[in-house]
Amino acid sequence: MSFDVDIALDVGERRIVLRFRSDARLTALVGPSGVGKTSVLDAIAGLRRPATGHITVAHETLFDAPRGVDLPPERRRSGYVFQDTRLFPHRRVAANLAYGERHAHGERRIISYEDVARLLDIGHLLDRWPATLSGGETRRVAIGRALLSAPRFLLLDEPLASLDPARAERLLRLIERLRDELDLPILLVSHSANEVDRLAGHVVTLA
Amino acid sequence: MSFDVDIALDVGERRIVLRFRSDARLTALVGPSGVGKTSVLDAIAGLRRPATGHITVAHETLFDAPRGVDLPPERRRSGYVFQDTRLFPHRRVAANLAYGERHAHGERRIISYEDVARLLDIGHLLDRWPATLSGGETRRVAIGRALLSAPRFLLLDEPLASLDPARAERLLRLIERLRDELDLPILLVSHSANEVDRLAGHVVTLA
Amino acid sequence: MGWLTPAEWTVIALSLKVSVVAVLVTMPVAYALAWVIARRRFPGRMLLDAAIHLPLVLPPVVTGWLLLLLLGRGGVIGAWLYDRFGITFVFEWTGAAIAAGVMALPLMVRAMRLSIEAVDRRLVEAARTLGASPWRAFATVTLPLSVPGVAAGAMLGFARSLGEFGATITFASNIAGQTRTLPLAIYTGLQVPGSEAAVARLAVMAIVLSLGALLASEWLVRRSVHRSSQGRAHVL
Amino acid sequence: MGWLTPAEWTVIALSLKVSVVAVLVTMPVAYALAWVIARRRFPGRMLLDAAIHLPLVLPPVVTGWLLLLLLGRGGVIGAWLYDRFGITFVFEWTGAAIAAGVMALPLMVRAMRLSIEAVDRRLVEAARTLGASPWRAFATVTLPLSVPGVAAGAMLGFARSLGEFGATITFASNIAGQTRTLPLAIYTGLQVPGSEAAVARLAVMAIVLSLGALLASEWLVRRSVHRSSQGRAHVL
Amino acid sequence: TPVADDGPVVLAASSMQDAMEDAADRWAASGHERPVLSFASSASVARQVGEGAPADLVITSDSQWMDWLAGQGALDGNPRPLVANALVVVAPASARTPPSLSAFAADPDGGRLAIAEPESVPAGQFARQALESLDLWKLVRSRIVPAENVRAALALVERGEVPLGIVYATDANASRKVRIVQRLAPATHDAIVYYVARTGVSDHAEAPALLEFLLGARGQAAFAAQGFTPAPAAER
Ligand SMILES: Nc1ncnc2c1ncn2[C@@H]1O[C@H](COP(=O)(O)OP(=O)(O)OP(=O)(O)O)[C@@H](O)[C@H]1O
Ligand SMILES: Nc1ncnc2c1ncn2[C@@H]1O[C@H](COP(=O)(O)OP(=O)(O)OP(=O)(O)O)[C@@H](O)[C@H]1O
Ligand code: MOO
Ligand SMILES: [Mg+2]
Numbered sequence A, B: 001m002s003f004d005v006d007i008a009l010d011v012g013e014r015r016i017v018l019r020f021r022s023d024a025r026l027t028a029l030v031g032p033s034g035v036g037k038t039s040v041l042d043a044i045a046g047l048r049r050p051a052t053g054h055i056t057v058a059h060e061t062l063f064d065a066p067r068g069v070d071l072p073p074e075r076r077r078s079g080y081v082f083q084d085t086r087l088f089p090h091r092r093v094a095a096n097l098a099y100g101e102r103h104a105h106g107e108r109r110i111i112s113y114e115d116v117a118r119l120l121d122i123g124h125l126l127d128r129w130p131a132t133l134s135g136g137e138t139r140r141v142a143i144g145r146a147l148l149s150a151p152r153f154l155l156l157d158e159p160l161a162s163l164d165p166a167r168a169e170r171l172l173r174l175i176e177r178l179r180d181e182l183d184l185p186i187l188l189v190s191h192s193a194n195e196v197d198r199l200a201g202h203v204v205t206l207a
Numbered sequence C, D: 001m002g003w004l005t006p007a008e009w010t011v012i013a014l015s016l017k018v019s020v021v022a023v024l025v026t027m028p029v030a031y032a033l034a035w036v037i038a039r040r041r042f043p044g045r046m047l048l049d050a051a052i053h054l055p056l057v058l059p060p061v062v063t064g065w066l067l068l069l070l071l072g073r074g075g076v077i078g079a080w081l082y083d084r085f086g087i088t089f090v091f092e093w094t095g096a097a098i099a100a101g102v103m104a105l106p107l108m109v110r111a112m113r114l115s116i117e118a119v120d121r122r123l124v125e126a127a128r129t130l131g132a133s134p135w136r137a138f139a140t141v142t143l144p145l146s147v148p149g150v151a152a153g154a155m156l157g158f159a160r161s162l163g164e165f166g167a168t169i170t171f172a173s174n175i176a177g178q179t180r181t182l183p184l185a186i187y188t189g190l191q192v193p194g195s196e197a198a199v200a201r202l203a204v205m206a207i208v209l210s211l212g213a214l215l216a217s218e219w220l221v222r223r224s225v226h227r228s229s230q231g232r233a234h235v236l
Numbered sequence E: 001t002p003v004a005d006d007g008p009v010v011l012a013a014s015s016m017q018d019a020m021e022d023a024a025d026r027w028a029a030s031g032h033e034r035p036v037l038s039f040a041s042s043a044s045v046a047r048q049v050g051e052g053a054p055a056d057l058v059i060t061s062d063s064q065w066m067d068w069l070a071g072q073g074a075l076d077g078n079p080r081p082l083v084a085n086a087l088v089v090v091a092p093a094s095a096r097t098p099p100s101l102s103a104f105a106a107d108p109d110g111g112r113l114a115i116a117e118p119e120s121v122p123a124g125q126f127a128r129q130a131l132e133s134l135d136l137w138k139l140v141r142s143r144i145v146p147a148e149n150v151r152a153a154l155a156l157v158e159r160g161e162v163p164l165g166i167v168y169a170t171d172a173n174a175s176r177k178v179r180i181v182q183r184l185a186p187a188t189h190d191a192i193v194y195y196v197a198r199t200g201v202s203d204h205a206e207a208p209a210l211l212e213f214l215l216g217a218r219g220q221a222a223f224a225a226q227g228f229t230p231a232p233a234a235e236r
């Protein structure tokens, strides 16, 4: 079982109820804007507490209301690529990339620093401050940072937004490789039918 | 002439040189991530001063280094949808939408408040603070704010990013309508070949 | 309240008047200075900044003495004000307010400056593209977004004004009903053996007043900022 | 420099020692208090906040007197410290540093709090998902991002310490070489008619020192923040 | 404590500053360790001693704080009268017409009269007694400017902020910017006497000798040089 999610989530005035189990290596989460996709990723990462239910990823229980389990985010080890990127403004690109690495002693690496720099084409940006990056550059660095933190699963919130077609294609291939070579459950939020068709073994629609 | 741009722009260590003239109602600006598309829009909007050259939009000279012309942003009246949205965090959605309107006395409106709320599907968000919006909601409000400021031309920096297919389609139609019904030059930055093919009368490639 | 004597009530009313006027008058000046130092680069900027901090580093008595040199009847500006307009500050409650305002100024400027520097300039840019002049962009973006600093500055300034002693007694002296503010009354009490009870009563009043100011400033910030804070932060 | 007498140099060295120690010791305390007030909600939070502001609203002489009651040889804590460890503050430079630190505390807390509140919590969340414990997330995100407030607080605190008079003379007294800091020396000079020149020299030294501190704090902020500021703001 | 190797510690009222420095020099010249001197207001000095500050001698500018200390059991032996002082009326040296106190009282538009704070500061209390016995108090009462201490009152006259002030003869002697226009007869007020006493905690071997030195011919010569007069025999 990759993902076993059964939660009720209160955001603002609304309650989002979502229940899905997926054995696929890559699961897509789709639905119209504002339906609650990001909120669900937040809940899985441990940044938003569901009112009730449970969350199990790769056979590990991250949250279980009845049993009182609620792992803090740092022990869930999600590789979360935020929709709003959230680079650390006070650290250069290299230090942003290294941030998760430093907290990942003894954890299983899924990719090397060199591969990240090469595949995401960010080698020339290492010395730069995040404030000087373009939209696409920012997103690529955010993806690299998450991959380097030795995650046990990935949460990708529209990772290909604002990437040019060539770079998007390269990233798609990287995701495929991670999906096929590693035992690393991936939950992908995307608005692109194309992306979803190509990558996902299972599609969850939130409505 | 919709756009007549001939500028040299220094960003960081690099110099971006761009020269194009376009009579099309909608011009697309494409190129790989980090090539300088956003920087060019900033220059046209008056937020970044080119080292040299001139910028003319809809027969009005906005910038002309030799002649010492450099209109301030508020007199250029661009309808700029920023890649990073830039909603005002201290104003509710309704007040964000009204911001440009209030400064647009006597200017030609291009769309009514009601149309914006309906076509962008943001009527239910008017009372909300920007911090509570989802990614797609934020972008829709940013688009609405720019349209309501009675602009004389539009600068759209990846306006469809993080919109679901249905809403993206609706926005495409709106852009087509604005393009066809109004004498309103539009400069669109997009990574989607599909979007560009469908909308643009002229494509400028930055490399 | 039979707890305080009428004279003590007078002291409290005067203290409030002096502090409120000092803060209200100083606030726009402080904000303008904070803005200039935060956003402008010009020769002499550091000097201006240092000058603003002076009342903080100098012993208050010296500040009072400098005010006397400047604004006293025989002072450079004071003589002119008196000859021209008949205005005099020494021995008047206005003098106490000036002393309080000058002492509060550096605290207010610093707090406001921190908040102005934290305002994201990209938002100011956005306002400009939406048709706002630099002045309107300032009034509708920079100013409201720096409210936390304004509130903190007003609070610090008010508290400092309430507690101001040295500059006031030196510049405006210690005249009951005119310039005898709470600290001066407390000091007067402390100079006499056995008046600890009266001193304690007045000190408690000072504490109550500042607590009120604190609540007011928290309320002001919460009303204008908290609901709109930067992002959705949930569990953490 | 033959411009100042050896006694005046002693005063300046002592003032520097007292202010530097006061600021360094108070800084972590102030930051912890600022963090708690900015980020935690608990009953009594407002009371804590008010208590921190006390040295600002009370006349400094009263604060000095309260310190005397608390930490003097006969004081509640002071007696114990003396009996147990032989520690005493009255007449000691450490007493002057305590007085300066207490007076500087509210200014430091306020500045730091403003900067902590301005830190985007989404970044703290991001750090947590990247494996950082709450403590590491604090140390690597909240703390460095609040450097502007820390620098402003240190600057305000240092300036206030340099200028502190009333609490020091009341609590630590006015002993040359031990507790006679710049303001006390200036006061002492003011007691002697005709010593205006000496007073002016000392006042200039106070100004020079604070200018130095100002430059240092600007440098600290610029080094750690400006290059990484929020966004690309160009022409405006 | 770090002052243990030095001479005895003397806490003195600040109006004794010049005279005590001079006396200390004379004591040191006769082969003793120079005493450690600290100056503050009589109230501050007394409260420090009351809290067990490790001082040896205490000097106040009137009897009330000495009585308070004696009541606390903080003294060793009885307080002893040290020197006496007189009150004078001063005007700015630059003023054209030297007004007398009665002329001043008769002219309601004649400005204000600077004295030390009459409720708490000894010099002010004496000045008030003098005005009362001259039947002038009611006339000038509303025109009084109560200053923090005698020196501050003197400074107001020096600066020309007021046409007249009442200060100690010693202060008037030391200032070149004021002119004595009238001496107030000793009969118009209580004797102005400074007291000295050994503290209860004094353990310095030389403290008794220093006390006797100050009361003896050589010490008194130092005080006389500053314009103090011998304490009345009746008081001794
Ligand atoms: N504090 C809040 N108050 C009210 N509504 C909120 C709050 N936080 C989130 N919401 C709403 O919850 C809904 C879900 O938001 P979420 O960000 O999860 O959407 P999403 O599916 O990721 O959308 P998008 O595709 O646009 O990113 C949105 O409609 C949003 O406006
Ligand atoms: N202050 C700066 N210092 C150094 N480089 C900078 C600075 N500002 C921008 N750049 C660089 O200039 C280039 C152009 O940036 P711009 O944002 O215009 O790119 P873009 O074409 O919009 O890219 P994207 O499609 O990713 O948004 C980028 O490589 C960016 O890193
Ligand atoms: O010497 Mo005093 O204590 O100012 O009267
Ligand atoms: Mg989302």
Ligand SMILES: [Mg+2]
Pocket: A134, A135, A136, B037, B038, B039, B083, B157
């Ligand atoms: Mg861009």
